[in-house]
Amino acid sequence: MTHDETDPIAASGVRRQSQVEIEFRNATKRYPGQEAPAISNLSFTIPAGVICCLVGPSGGGKTTTMMLVNRLIDLTDGDILIGGASVRSANTTELRRAIGYVIQQIGLFPHMTIAGNIAVVPKLLGWPRARIRERVLELLNLVQLDRSYAGRYPAQLSGGQQQRIGLARALAVDPPLMLMDEPFGALDPITRSALQDEFLKLQERINKTVIFVTHDIDEAIKMGDRIAVLREGGILAQFGTADDLLAHPVDDYVADFVGADRGLKRLSLRRMRDIVHPDPSLEAKPNVPTISADASLRVGLSRLFTTDASAVRVTENDGTTLGAVTLDELREAVAAHRRTDGAP
Numbered sequence: 001m002t003h004d005e006t007d008p009i010a011a012s013g014v015r016r017q018s019q020v021e022i023e024f025r026n027a028t029k030r031y032p033g034q035e036a037p038a039i040s041n042l043s044f045t046i047p048a049g050v051i052c053c054l055v056g057p058s059g060g061g062k063t064t065t066m067m068l069v070n071r072l073i074d075l076t077d078g079d080i081l082i083g084g085a086s087v088r089s090a091n092t093t094e095l096r097r098a099i100g101y102v103i104q105q106i107g108l109f110p111h112m113t114i115a116g117n118i119a120v121v122p123k124l125l126g127w128p129r130a131r132i133r134e135r136v137l138e139l140l141n142l143v144q145l146d147r148s149y150a151g152r153y154p155a156q157l158s159g160g161q162q163q164r165i166g167l168a169r170a171l172a173v174d175p176p177l178m179l180m181d182e183p184f185g186a187l188d189p190i191t192r193s194a195l196q197d198e199f200l201k202l203q204e205r206i207n208k209t210v211i212f213v214t215h216d217i218d219e220a221i222k223m224g225d226r227i228a229v230l231r232e233g234g235i236l237a238q239f240g241t242a243d244d245l246l247a248h249p250v251d252d253y254v255a256d257f258v259g260a261d262r263g264l265k266r267l268s269l270r271r272m273r274d275i276v277h278p279d280p281s282l283e284a285k286p287n288v289p290t291i292s293a294d295a296s297l298r299v300g301l302s303r304l305f306t307t308d309a310s311a312v313r314v315t316e317n318d319g320t321t322l323g324a325v326t327l328d329e330l331r332e333a334v335a336a337h338r339r340t341d342g343a344p
């Protein structure tokens, strides 16, 4: 089989490690001198190849949970299994090299070029120079920066570009597991949203198991195939898909956390293509607003409100028209959610 030229990882010849499942088994962390544990009996399993968002209040133990996975700190009790193997018995150096880590502060070395920053782990692993150079260029391509960035220094890049480099660096040796701690937290909303979209597209190709910490429930709903909601004291309040949490929050805490507008938020989970219907009359209506089939129902609703139209034209990425969605149909979708789960 020939490699897909657009997939630098496949083309690189870097061995693709098998995907890994992560299991938290009564994971508990008590910091020295602290009476209450920071993390208490966390038990949940993240299937291989999915993004799990970790959300919760400040001080709720999200960063602690991440650092327990790559053993920047050690468990007090319980275990975390990566692909069935306990982190307790892992060699910490190898474990950290095998896990991509992206943090909000980016943590690029200011005195090193972008190429040097991306190549930190491959160099530690003793890769030949030519292979490193090739890999750096592939990764720049993967995070949508051209090769001219290789020789620049971090201070010469925007915040969003630096965060892309942080991601490239974490992906350098193709780790099966990525830990991302508020990776887009410091970016302005537009750059943040663009990087979220880019990462989701990238994930379709790289299929990592990702633990993604965020304060922002909307980011978790957008990014997470699964969401783990922590409460004060690092206790798991609920673990499930975004739709589970929005439709069936287990208690008032989770309901509050996901927000009073959870009926509307559920609309973010459905695409216009899910409810579009053919409408031959569109041909005679050139001024109907147009929206992508991949836009969410929530975006569709907002488009209708802002344009004061009664229907939108839904198009594929190549511009072909699939049909229409009317305001009444979107209203019906919101009402159907309300009927099925009593959401506000």
Ligand SMILES: Nc1ncnc2c1ncn2[C@@H]1O[C@H](COP(=O)(O)OP(=O)(O)OP(=O)(O)O)[C@@H](O)[C@H]1O
Pocket (backbone or CB within 6 Å): 031, 032, 034, 038, 056, 057, 058, 059, 060, 061, 062, 063, 064, 065, 215
């Ligand atoms: N090194 C440490 N020593 C003692 N206590 C700590 C240490 N690091 C964190 N804690 C405590 O553990 C708890 C969880 O902290 P953690 O940083 O994991 O929370 P978080 O959910 O990531 O918070 P935030 O969203 O504010 O970053 C907090 O009460 C914090 O004060």
